[in-house]
Amino acid sequence: MEGERKMREGGREEGKVKIGSCVSTRGGAGRDHSAPSRRLSSQHLSGSLTSSATGEPSDQSDLGGAKMKGLFKSKPRTPSDLVRQTRDLFLYAHGSISLPDSKRDEKMAELSRNIRDMKSILYGNSEAEPVAEACAQLTQEFFREDTLRLLITCLPKLNLETRKDATQVVANLQRQQVNSKLIASDYLEANLDLMDVLIEGFENTDLALHYGAMFRECIRHQIVAKYVLESEHVKKFFDYIQLPNFDIAADAAATFKELLTRHKSTVAEFLTNNEDWFFADYNSKLLESSNYITRRQAIKLLGDILLDRSNSAVMTKYVSxxxxxxxxxxxxxxxxxxxxxxxxxxxxxxxxxxxxxxxxxxxxxxxxxxxxxxxxxxxxxxxxxxxxxxxxxxxxxxxxxxxxxxx
Incomplete structure (x- = not known):
């Protein structure tokens, strides 16, 4: 009788192990549940149900919490959530919110991950192509508030890899359409002063190439190009093209060409209104430069400008x-x-x-x-x-x- 009672109790204990354990279903049928295997399972179960300090059973609410945690995972972030969280992190990078250095490092690392995640949404990755709906959501949220302004002003605070990712994100967003509309253009029209920051970035050796790439993408929008051409900023390119840093000078030359060739009607209007000073500077600073590369790039661009039909009136005056x-x-x-x-x-x-x-x-x-x-x-x-x-x-x-x- 005593032996039968022990066997029944042992069966109940084994039942508890099977109920409380996370058991894989693979290979479960016909499995040999030997004594060592049962003991191992009991130890795992004991670790889940007892306090590590006393070995006594823990509160049942802890068990319920563990079960709930396993059953319900946190909801994935939407593209809109990602942008909103990134916007908050930019405030830490900008210094608007003060933090201890260790905590600030954590926030900056999180910011880098978020920017990389935005890049993955916009460009896709090795496993998946970009999803149009996700791109639209991200774009809409990005331009809903001043996220672009925060990104541009915080760029010096980011590490090199994150700067590269941020530059690619900004470039891609200029081309994203939401309901068949380039909403980046509307945002920039209301925030044209951001072009002032980007142009001045050519004077910062560490940031010039990043700001230059962003700037070139922004002047894809005609309203932005018109603003730059009508400002004093356009004169700065005559100097930027001749900067001693070859990479920055070449980048400035590529930007100058984009500015003077992309939007035909805007360029024609600008040249007609400014041809006297513009070509005087063009000749003396670029075509007669002592730098061979500057002369070669300048004469090629001059041909592109004058041979364009939209600039025929300007061309006739130039060749006279x-x-x-x-x-x-x-x-x-x-x-x-x-x-x-x-x-x-x-x-x-x-x-x-x-x-x-x-x-x-x-x-x-x-x-x-x-x-x-x-x-x-x-x-x-x-x-x-x-x-x-x-x-x-x-x-x-x-x-x-x-x-x-x-x-």
Whole structure:
């Protein structure tokens, strides 16, 4: 009788183990539940149900809490939640909320993770493509308040990798549409002063490339480009392009080109209203620069500007200036073939002008033999039928010119 009672109690104890344990269903059927296995399970169960200090059973509410914790996981963050939390973290980075250094480091690490998560939503990752609805939610929340302003002003406080992620996030957001509308454009129209911060960023060696990349994406919006062209900021690019740091100078040159070629009607209006000072600075600071790379980039961009149909009125005025012609003829004599070729594409506009002023004609006539000899030897590295056709036409035009009396 005593033995039967013990066996029944042992069975009840084993039942408790099976109920309270987290048992995998894989391979459960026909499993050999040996004594050591039961003892191990009992130990695990004991650790869950008893106090580590006394070994006594814990309060049943603790058991209930453990069960609830296992059954209900925290709700995943939505893209909107992510932006709101990031906005709060920017306040810590900005210093608006004071914290001990250790706590601040935790907040900055969390901020870096959040920015990386936003980048993953917008660009996707190795496991998944971006989801349009998630991108729209993130974009809408991002521009609902001043998150972009906080990001730009806090950029110096972020580490290098986070700056890169933040730059990519800002770039992507300029292209995101919500209900077929670029809401970044509306936000920037109401916050154009942010362009002041980004442009001045070119003067910060550590941040220039990040601010420059953001700025180029922002001027994709015509209202932003118009603001910059009509401000004093545009004059700064003549200096930024010649900064001693090669990477920053090249970035400034790429930005300057984007500013002067993307929005045709806005650029044409700007050049028409500002052509006198603009081309005077362009010639003296860029085309006559002592830096070879600056001259090469400047003559290529000048050709892009003048050959664009939307700038035809500006082009006609430019090729009527003897000072401009003198600069182009000097560039034709450069030792660099790349500069010579690009200079030819602008020089041919002076020759092709059917209403050439008398002083332009006389300069071409006075230098006819040198020009004909120089142009005859000018050949691109690769065969280019269009170039050869243009060159032949220019040679014929110059050969046929007659000197004219000055009025």
């Amino acid at each position: 200036s003897r000072d401009n012609l003198r600069i182009l003829m000097n560039l034709l004599r450069e030792s660099s073939k790349s500069i010579q070729i690009e200079a030819f594409h602008v020089f041919k506009l002076f020759v092709a002008n059917q209403k050439k002023p008398a002083d332009i004609v006389n300069i071409l006539v006075a230098n006819r033999s040198k020009l004909l000899r120089l142009l005859a030897d000018l050949k691109p590295d690769k065969e280019d039928e269009r170039f050869e056709a243009d060159k032949s036409q220019v040679l014929r035009e110059i050969a046929a010119l007659e000197p004219q009396d000055l009025a």
